[in-house]
Amino acid sequence: MTGSGAGGYTDTMTSSNGPTADPVQILASLIACPSVTPEEGGALQYLARLLGETGFATEIVTFSEPGTPDVANLFARIGRGAPHLTFAGHTDVVPPGDAALWRHDPFSGAVVDGEIFGRGAADMKGGIAAFAAAALDHLAEAGLERGTISFLITGDEEGPSINGTVKLLQWAAARGERFDAAIVGEPTNPSALGEAIKVGRRGSLSGTITVAGRQGHVAYPHLAENPIPGLARLVAAVASAPLDAGNERFQPSNLEFVSFDVGNPTWNVIPAEAKARFNIRFNDQWTQSSLAAWLNETLARAAGNEVPWSLGFEPTSSDSFLTHDARLIDMLSAAIRDVTGRTAELSTGGGTSDARFIKDYCPVVEFGLVGKTMHQANERVAVADLLDLKRIYRRFLERYFAP
Secondary structure, three states: OOOEOHHHOEOEEEEOOEEEEOHHHHHHHHHOOOOEOOOOOOHHHHHHHHHHOOOOEEEEEEEEEOOEEEEEEEEEEEEEOOOEEEEEEEOOEOOOOOHHHOOOOOOOOOEEOOEEEOOOHHHHHHHHHHHHHHHHHHHHHOOOOOEEEEEEEEOOOOOOOOOOHHHHHHHHHHOOOOOOEEEEOOOOEOOOOOOEEEOEEOEEEEEEEEEEOEOEEOOOHHHOEOHHHHHHHHHHHHHOOOOOOOOOOOOOOEEEEEEEEOOOOOOOEEOOEEEEEEEEEEOOOOOHHHHHHHHHHHHHHHHOOOOOEEEEEOOOOEOOEEOOOHHHHHHHHHHHHHHHOOOOEEEOOOOOOOHHHHOOOOOEEEOOOEOOOOOOOOOEEEHHHHHHHHHHHHHHHHHHOOO
C-alpha cells in the first residue's frame, strides 16, 4: 500500500527486507483528520482502509445515548482463535486551542527537525500509528499461523466516554469476541521512551455537592437564605480530610474541587443555590461505594441540621485496577529492553484511560510514547521515538504469537 503525505513520506518504507509500513506517514495521515471529540474527522475511515487493505475485517459502528453526541468507533480483526491480542486506543483529540500559538498547523502533521507536530501526535494517534505499522509488518513478514489480532479504536475517550470503548466492548462480546490480552497505546512515558508501563490505574469518582438556599436582595438578607457559606463549610470539611497515605502499589488518593458555582452574574442578588464539583482519584484502599459512604458521612457531620445539602455522582466513574498477567507484562518489558535498553517501571500513576473498561474483559497494560506535550500547543513526538515504538510493538508481537 502506498500514498503520499506530510513531510514527503509514504505509507510504506523500503528496506533490505522489502516494504515496511511507515508509522510516520500513518501518523501524519491521522493527524490530518480533524477528529476533535466527538467528530470522527475521517480518522477511523482512514484506519479502516489501511487495515482492510491488509486483510483485516473492519467495521465502523456508531453508538448513541440520549443527551450525548453520537460517536463512531472502529473494530478490526484478523486471524482466528486464541490467543487474541487486542490493541485499544482513540483517534479523538482535544481542541487545538489558539492556532496562533502553534508553530505549524495543528492538523498538518508537519515533520520538522526530527519531530512530527499536530494535535493527537502524542495522545494518542502516535501509538495507533506505531501499532498499526508493527501489525502490518508482522503479518507481511511472519504471517499469523495462530491467534487473532484486533483493534478497538474509539472516538469518545476525550469526551464523556459513554458511546465509546465501553459500548464497543459490549458490542464485540455480544458477537462472540473473547480477548486474552490488551495493550492500550496511551503515552505512558514521562521523558524517555521505555521508562514506564502502566499496569494499573487509580479509580476516578466525580460528583457535585449542592446546597439549597432562598434567593433574595442583598440589602434584605433576613428575607433570603444564602447557600454560599454553607457550601464553603462543606467543602472545607471534605477537603481537609486526607484519604490515605498510599501503598506499595498506588500513590495516595486525592480529592480535588474543580469548581464552586452559583451562576450569579449580579452584585445585588443572593443566589438560590450553590454547587461545588469535585473529582477523587483513589487507590485500591477504596471503592466507589466506600468513598460515597465516607462523603455522605463527612458531609452530614459538617452540615448538622443547619445546611440543606445533596450529593450526586457522575455515571463515568470507575474503580482502581491492577494487572497481574506476568506473560503480558514480561513480554512487553523484554521488547522494551531489546529496543531501548531500559527496564520499564511498572507504574499505576497518572489519570484514567479506557483501560478501566477493558480490564473487565481481559488483562490490560498501557504503553505508548512520551507524553510531555499532550494537550499542549505544539503537541509533537520525536520521529525516532515513533520508529522505536513500532519496533517495540513488533518485538512484542513476535514473542506473543511465537509457535
